[in-house]
Amino acid sequence: MYKALICILLVIIGATYASYPIAKQPKKLQRLPSNSGETKVGIDLCPECIEEAVEIINVILNIILDEGIIETCGELCGLLANKTGSKIIGDVCDVACEAFGLDEFVKALIKADLDPIWYCEMADLCPINDHGDAKFTNFQITPKSAPEGSTFVFDCSFTSVNGTGTGVINIVMIDPKNRTAANLYWFEARKPGTYPEKIGLQTLFELDCDPTQELCDGWAIGTYNVTAQVCNGECGSHHPHSSTYDTATGSFEITKKKNSFLKNITFL
Numbered sequence: 732m733y734k735a736l737i738c739i740l741l742v743i744i745g746a747t748y749a750s751y752p753i754a755k756q757p758k759k760l761q762r763l764p765s766n767s768g769e770t771k772v773g774i775d776l777c778p779e780c781i782e783e784a785v786e787i788i789n790v791i792l793n794i795i796l797d798e799g800i801i802e803t804c805g806e807l808c809g810l811l812a813n814k815t816g817s818k819i820i821g822d823v824c825d826v827a828c829e830a831f832g833l834d835e836f837v838k839a840l841i842k843a844d845l846d847p848i849w850y851c852e853m854a855d856l857c858p859i860n861d862h863g864d865a866k867f868t869n870f871q872i873t874p875k876s877a878p879e880g881s882t883f884v885f886d887c888s889f890t891s892v893n894g895t896g897t898g899v900i901n902i903v904m905i906d907p908k909n910r911t912a913a914n915l916y917w918f919e920a921r922k923p924g925t926y927p928e929k930i931g932l933q934t935l936f937e938l939d940c941d942p943t944q945e946l947c948d949g950w951a952i953g954t955y956n957v958t959a960q961v962c963n964g965e966c967g968s969h970h971p972h973s974s975t976y977d978t979a980t981g982s983f984e985i986t987k988k989k990n991s992f993l994k995n996i997t998f999l
Contacts, residue, residue, distance in 0.1 A: 777851060777857040778919060779819055780857065783823065787823065787824055790814055790815060792840060794810050804828035805825065823854075826856060827851075830855055831853065846964075846968055851897070852897065857919075863895040864895070865889045867961060869886065869888070870979035870980070871981065872886070875982075878987045879952075879988050883931070884929055884930070884931050885932065886927075886929055887929065887930060887979075888927045888928050889976075890925040892923055896964060897919055898920075898962050898976070899916060899961075900916045900928060900960070900962075901961075904956070907953030916930065934950045949988060951985070952988065955982060955983050957980065957981050958978065961975075
């Protein structure tokens with residue numbers, strides 16, 4: 732039914748979702764574990780849905796391309812469960828598909844206009860809170876300065892009076908050469924309270940450079956300006972149930988280059 736159109740769009744959609752940062756975080760910019768005992772809102776399928784959304788979308792598109800006409804959500808999602816070997820993923824697909832209706836579900840996938848949080852909210856798998864709030868408690872970066880090769884910690888802890896919807900922390904960093912790097916870290920809906928969130932940045936190797944594939948010059952000496960946002964839904968999304976709760980800025984400085992012998996180290 733949708734075979735010709737999907738054939739054209741698969742390459743575009745695949746390229747779009749391959750770089751999506753919610754599910755796969757770069758090794759050098761990692762959320763650090765928290766012992767806060769945080770209280771979450773919502774059912775267990777919300778984290779499963781968000782973590783698997785990108786894979787689900789790509790596999791479903793390939794199924795439709797391979798199978799052609801599919802009559803029901805049950806048939807489509809049964810094939811997905813078989814392909815992935817996961818009944819849970821099939822169940823998530825079935826709930827989402829039934830919520831949209833088969834035709835609208837496929838059309839939404841083809842448009843490549845589904846960010847994982849909105850997709851899971853529309854499928855009633857993640858709770859919605861349009862009256863929530865969040866504010867950074869004291870955005871800090873430590874240490875303030877250190878040589879290349881050091882680990883910098885971004886303290887993105889936030890507090891909420893009315894609770895939050897399912898959201899993200901967005902980190903945007905501009906280096907001394909005016910180059911930009913960004914990443915998202917999603918969180919489940921939260922009850923009122925204070926929530927510690929820390930993200931570690933390793934500067935042993937350049938953030939957007941793979942030393943196994945290309946020559947990396949390392950991290951530039953100088954000041955790195957950082958903007959952090961905590962958002963309802965995805966920051967900057969045009970979809971419903973999306974807004975920016977709070978924004979904070981900070982900076983850190985790399986003072987000197989690492990020892991030359993480290994330049995020959997590569998990731999395994």
